[in-house]
Amino acid sequence: MMTTDQARTAVVFPGMGPSRFTDVGKFMMIDPFVRKRLAAADEALGRSVLDGFRTAGADFGEFAQIACFINSVALADRAVETQGLAPDVCAGFSFGQKAATAFSGALPFTEAVRLTYELALCEKRFFEEEHQDLVTLTLTRVPDATLQEVLGELSERGEFHEVSGRLDEGMHMVTMREQVLESFQRRISAVGGYSLYSMKPPAHCRILSGLRARAEEEVLAKFDLADPELPVVADHDGSLVMSADQMRTLLLDTFDHPVRWHPVVDTLRGMGVTTVHVTGSDRLIHRLDVTTRAFDVVALGPEQALRPARPAARSASRTSAQPSAPSSARKEQ
Template sequence: MEDGDMLANAAVVFPGMGPTRFADAGKFLLLDPVARRLLERADKRLGYSLMDEWYGMEGDYSEYAQVAFFVSCLAMAEWAERELGVRPGVCVGASFGERPAAVHAGSLSFEDGVWMTAALARCIDAYFAEQHGDVVTQSLARTPRAGLEEALHKLAERGEWYDISGHLDDDFHMVSVRERNLGWLEEAVRRLGGLPLYAMRPPMHSRLFEDLGFRAEEEVLDRLAFEPPVLPLVLAQGGDVVRSADGVRAALAASFVSLLDWPAALTTLRQLGTETLCVSGPDSLFSRLSSTTNGFQVITASPLNVLRPRRQPTTS
């Protein structure tokens, strides 16, 4: 297969957001010409300097970190199209990645996407200041699914709440628990030979947060003008393909409560004939999962390789 054909049968993937600090993406945003132009547009829509506010700000998921991640994802996708010739026929967003995906797919303007990202961050902060402040979402690697489910059943027998928030691979999962049970969960996973990674605060992807979805719709999403996406949008909430404006709006609201099912999204991409995945944005997870690399050519458009003076794709 010719490289041009490979890149034509591509999907652009916007990853979920991990802990994001100024040092991770700040240099890219300041040096890349496309990113700088997007920053100017973002600042105008926000009414403040994103980089000034983000610099020195504590918190991996602050409003400013979230908007910076959003801008980085879109700038890197433009870089991949311009420099690598990636011509995506479909767009995918995993968790937070659904926000830049909605813009890249053509359902929202960039300015509306910036405002939405900042407004949702404030909405989430307000919600968890009032409700469920003791819940965290823990990422677990190298953990067999059957063993994890058996351990969680024991937790439920003690009258404790949990929710499985995501499956990213056969042995990579996300589980939401009360913070008082986090140590118990980590120890149970280690006994299974698994590796607890990081606990996400604020938590996400649980049926417990249904009110947050309603609040996000009322305070943020219903104030935006969505358009039918130009690129089909594949959801990591189960692999559905969204082609309508209402579908995009509903998906963004449902992302707070719906289980993240990355293998289901990959199955849909295979059915659509996708052969190459271009993971666009700061990412240390989705481009490395075996579920992602098995059966796909993977290109990463990340801060490091975007700034590196080279024109060849980084593949895995």
């Protein structure tokens, strides 16, 4: 791993939560950085992203995904121009990999727009045919040993389950049949944990290898990725992605590899990173204990950008930031 005594900076693109026009539409219409990216995206798709986003009913539909992607990249643009951000490395958590692909130079922005759109449609088609009974639950305040005990109970009953992610101490993602979700949540509550939100369709598990294969054949094969100009840290094992082939593999790994945030933090620290800028709508990454203990964290989301007279929110390091109560959100991909 590359190490240095010089303080370095990283930009992190967060995952996607439920995204509705009523939440970010005003920001997208008035922010100059977003408007510039929107114009390019509209040209790439041959239609208005805002119109598609405004009329879409689904929180995670293709235009909601494009909007989330655009906002993350545009907020990074804003940080570069107004905050002097000059990152040495970047990382994308789950859906944030799409923004990392564009920001790192692995794909031109307009190509990354088309990639995001086509992957969203590919995923939609897949889940209309496969694994309609699965959900992925994010839970917190459950130690590893306790989680293994509860998962063992599922195994004893012959219930399918996979760990889809480890986000922080005691915070995990677990995929299971939707029919056992409520009973599993009650069991998590009984051992002192909280169920935060569930994702449907599911994500980040080995059983989705078919989706990976379909995305590779139907979508990724049409795009010529380049070596990223900025190193990218993989969100499942913390490895450095520095070639086009590695970037392609990373985009596919997100379908059938569990996400793990600790290795990303370890890699960034090993590179000498002391400050991370989290650009995009985020309720998770910039608040995690493992993040705030390791770095000075600068969060720049739409809500901060709409308050230009105030400095971007800074999360103090070495402070607790674990959610204290269940969230009503369904998904944070």
